[in-house]
Amino acid sequence: MAILTPPAPRTGDGAAPEAWRSDPSPAVGLWGWPAGATLALAMYRISEPLLGRDELTSWDMSGRSFGQVLATVRHVDAVLAPYYLLLHAWTSVFGDSALALRMPSAMAMAGAAACVALVGRRLFGHRAGLTGGLLFALIPGVSRFAHEARPYGLVMLAVTLSALLLLRALDRPGSPWRWSGYTLGLVAVGLFHLLALTALIGHLALVLLRARRERRAWWGFGCAVLACVGCMVPIVLLGRAQTTRQIWWITEPGGWELIDIWSQLFYTGLCAGTVMLLAMVACQQRRDAVVFCAVWAVVPVLVLWGISHGHISYFYFRYMLFVLPAIVILAGAGLAASARSRPAIASVLAALALITAFDQKTLREPLAHYGAGGPDFAAAARTIEKDYVPGDAIVYNRVQEEALSLGVSYYLPRDLKMRDVFLAESPVRRDDLAATECPQPARCLRGEKRIWLVVSGNVADPLFGLPPTQADALWAHYTPYRAERPSGLTVSLLVRTK
Known part of the structure; x- marks a missing residue:
């Protein structure tokens, strides 16, 4: 007896092409192992480094009342107001120890690792997603900013989560609930760091490739972006008026800074070179997925480099950490494709852990947030x-x-x-x-x-x-x-x- 199979859905009907489909209930191990590994590395000696200068500001603001925080951000740090309010609520419950101040960043990095695995799975398959998530956990820069009482970990979580929510929305472009979720993801990105909204350029590339002729997708994407921009207007206006006071010290970047930024993002040149080499291997994979990740990884850096040649420079590596997940997703796909067996993948991951061990140790020393000769x-x-x-x-x-x-x-x-x-x-x-x-x-x-x-x-x-x-x-x-x-x-x- 013949088994009847349903016809493949048509793109014009708003259904996702088969290559982009994903099992709605992925195995817990897919995201659980990367999240667990990232959290374990983040928690290891998390209290050892002394609070950095910016972290001390976070501590100071977290101890102020809700009204005092709002009054302060009218004069300075308006773009960090959501983070300060979140940290104020957190420390009122858990205290202001170094562990308590840094825990939101550590948990956010673990969440970002889970999202990296889930996005990688949707774009390149289960093995690529799991590999990318584990690669993310091993990057010294991830551990470094999991130990930072600043919003960078939350930004990385918001950016990777918004990418995942966009993929889900494109699966069902007619679902207002999915577009609403994506909108909230974008708003979270902007609330924690306005410059991270340049990741929208990658989202636009994905919509162009994924739903070029799907009107509902364009309506959903357009409404989400407009809603996000509308929510950001007050922060943008206040923040722009404060830029000359807050980031006057960032110098105008030259050509070398555009090259050196990558080793700064990873916190080690050897790790950066290894991961980026693996990412290049993924160029032979599915074109639309590669383009999405490549645009997300590279174009925001180029945009921020370009606009930093005006009267204010924004080109500072911490502000561009949100591109790391895109590079790692590509690297996970490249490693999964080139090392076809699990032992081979495990060997590469072990080698990366070995070559970054010294950097991981250095990042946990008492003056790691200051450098040699910093104030004790x-x-x-x-x-x-x-x-x-x-x-x-x-x-x-x-x-x-x-x-x-x-x-x-x-x-x-x-x-x-x-x-x-x-x-x-x-x-x-x-x-x-x-x-x-x-x-x-x-x-x-x-x-x-x-x-x-x-x-x-x-x-x-x-x-x-x-x-x-x-x-x-x-x-x-x-x-x-x-x-x-x-x-x-x-x-x-x-x-x-x-």
Whole structure:
């Protein structure tokens, strides 16, 4: 008896071509292994690196009230407002330890690994998806930003999830629910990082290749993009007005920066070269899938490089981390195609783990978020705590390093209170990230018997770099008693003589 099979669906009917179809219920192992591996690597010594300068800002903002966060972002960091509000809610439940501050990033990276596997499966098949997800877990840059209390991990999750939701929507272009889900994915991308919306160029390429003649797909895609843009308008207007203050330090990129960006994204040139070589092998795979991933991976970098030759530069590698999943999806397809057996794939993954082991270790050292000679705020705090006497005050050289007060304060016990001698108005009171200091420092002294002084660098003169008026006020009444010099800092105890 003959077995009847239904005719293949026609593209004009809005059904997905057979090569793009996917089992609606993939095995848990497909996304579970990459997510688990990424989370395991992310959790390994996650609290070891000291909080970086930007992370200290995240900690500061997370401790402010909902209203204070909204008031602050009217002046600075408007583009990070959604992240700060999320972190405020998170820390109000789980506390502000380094582990708690970084856990959202670690979990987001694990979610991004799962999405990489699922997108890779839809584009290139089950084995390619699983391989890509495991490759993603091994990249040192993934672990590095899983250890960062900033929105980069959430951006990577939002970008890969939006790609997955677009593929699902294109399977059923007539489903408003699927397009609604895709719209929410795009909004999440923009909320966590506006520049990541350049990934839409890859989405446009996918719609062109996948549903060129399908009107419902174009209507759904167009409405999703318009809705996303509409939601982003307030953030764009506020953020644009703040760019000269926030990213003035990013230099205009040259030709070399366009090449070097790839090793920065992976955090190691050897890993970058290996993964990108595997991605090139995938060029022999399905053309439309390759074009989608290639456009997603390369074009946003070129666009940001191009627009960074105006009055503001946006070309900073952290802002382009969202292209990593596209490269890894291609690399997973390339490895699955070239190494046709599971032992061969496992051998390549093991070799990649081996060649990145040193980089993974380096990223977990105490000063990993600063580099050699960075400020050891924890050691400075221990120095003060060891010899602290009730009534002690403190002075920070904010001219050298605005993060000094945040860094030392974070690692000091919360019940150890010292008056900040030259602080006139705190950042919280100003609804800002920067403080203001006494215009006449001599009048701000209140006869404290002992003052701790923290300045940047290992210097012989403990008052080195202080504004002259502050240095004169201290020299007039105090003399250095002792000093310690942890990495990148000088911590001195001044005692009153007059």
